[in-house]
Amino acid sequence: MALMAPTQQVKRRATNQGAAVKEALAAEDTFRSAQDVYATLRASGEKIGLSTVYRHLQIFVDDGLADVIHKPDGESTYRLCGDASTTHHHHLVCRSCGKAVEIEGPAVETWADKVAAQHGFSDVNHTVEIFGLCTTCAAS
């Protein structure tokens, strides 16, 4: 049998654009769209293309550095995971400004797996997002 090539870390080159996108995300604790990040970067004088913004956001997601939430209107929003976020977590998100708080719910995790198992589902994962208005936005 052919040897399975060892899963190799894709070599990524360090570029200004990649750093700029990460900085833009790091500057806010809110979920932001690619279009939004792009506009912000261009407004601040960064030399970067829209395709590149999409590219890096997806890379962050693939590498587990960022989480993505798909809004009802179809737009995807991204946010860097907190320092201690190598672990599985979910978010409490402000519907108005996008501000997000990372949350954990061990009980929910076990519940989800149990329910799936009871119905014979395998290869299970789940999405849990709580939406609301943050204190700031509620006062408007």
Next chain:
Amino acid sequence: MALMAPTQQVKRRATNQGAAVKEALAAEDTFRSAQDVYATLRASGEKIGLSTVYRHLQIFVDDGLADVIHKPDGESTYRLCGDASTTHHHHLVCRSCGKAVEIEGPAVETWADKVAAQHGFSDVNHTVEIFGLCTTCAAS
């Protein structure tokens, strides 16, 4: 002061197209996209336009007759709520074929509200979806 007009049930006319869309959804216990429903209806000889399919699917959602799940690729999928589904519920969905099972988790509901309250969030709601492979799809 002006009298607030009583919230009036919008009068909806019974049309062939509306019935056709509902039948198409009722025929399957899976989440299906508007494009999919449209293709199915046209293939079966139904005389209906794409706009109309979108229109009725949205009406079902507004009336609480159907639930919608936004797939990661941006496509929205719809499914009629079960008979006993006047109550709040979530879904266990097959990533491959879209088959869905309605599920309830009282503990999750209270947990979500508690977490939101702890962070001062108001006007709270949430999304909870469990994805996996149904027994049928797992055997492939």
Next chain:
DNA sequence: TGACATAATGAAAATGATTCCCGATAAGAC
């Protein structure tokens, strides 16, 4: 410190789901 291989970039075009527009059609009331 140069080449070199190729990963990364970005402007423009393509894609694809969803929405909008508006003249034509048909359901429901009298």
Next chain:
DNA sequence: GTCTTATCGGGAATCATTTTCATTATGTCA
């Protein structure tokens, strides 16, 4: 049957995201 207007539906318009591909820049190694 006639009238009012909700509903239709084909096509154009939107708009986020993806793709294309010639150009640029990064990492490597002599």
